[in-house]
Amino acid sequence: xxxxxxxxxxxxxxxxxxxxxxxxxxxxxxxxxSLACVPEAAVGDYVIVHVGCAIxxxxxxxxxxxxxYLQSMGELESEADEVRP
Numbered sequence: 001x002x003x004x005x006x007x008x009x010x011x012x013x014x015x016x017x018x019x020x021x022x023x024x025x026x027x028x029x030x031x032x033x034s035l036a037c038v039p040e041a042a043v044g045d046y047v048i049v050h051v052g053c054a055i056x057x058x059x060x061x062x063x064x065x066x067x068x069y070l071q072s073m074g075e076l077e078s079e080a081d082e083v084r085p
Contacts (some may be wrong), residue, residue, distance in 0.1 A: 004050035005070070006063035007031070009043055023047060027067050 007024035012035065026048060034053040035041050046063040047054035069080040071079040 002056060004048045006048055006058055006066050007033075009035075009041055009045045009054075010055070011049055012041075012043060022047075022054070024054070025069065052072050 005026055007026040008029050009024055010023045010030065012020060012022045014035075017039045018036050020039070021032055022041065022043075023030055024033050026049075031049075031052070033047075034047050035047075035054065038047055038054045038057055041047055041054060041057055046058050046060055048056045048058055
């Protein structure tokens with residue numbers, strides 16, 4: 001089973017729709033993702049990311065609810081531990 005997770009868009013690189021990427025924070029874990037499916041996304045927006053690709057935008061309140069749920073399950077901490085040196 002796959003899960004799409006919300007993250008906050010911190011920065012954007014690339015000018016063309018198919019090559020735009022962004023740095024997205026998932027509760028402190030930052031990843032580079034494709035923004036090809038959400039050309040309207042801007043820095044500060046929350047996006048839903050699935051398999052390295054932002055697939056839609058969502059509002060901050062909903063993103064915070066999902067972050068709280070994932071944190072209560074310990075998922076954010078386990079992901080952060082995987083990327084720490």
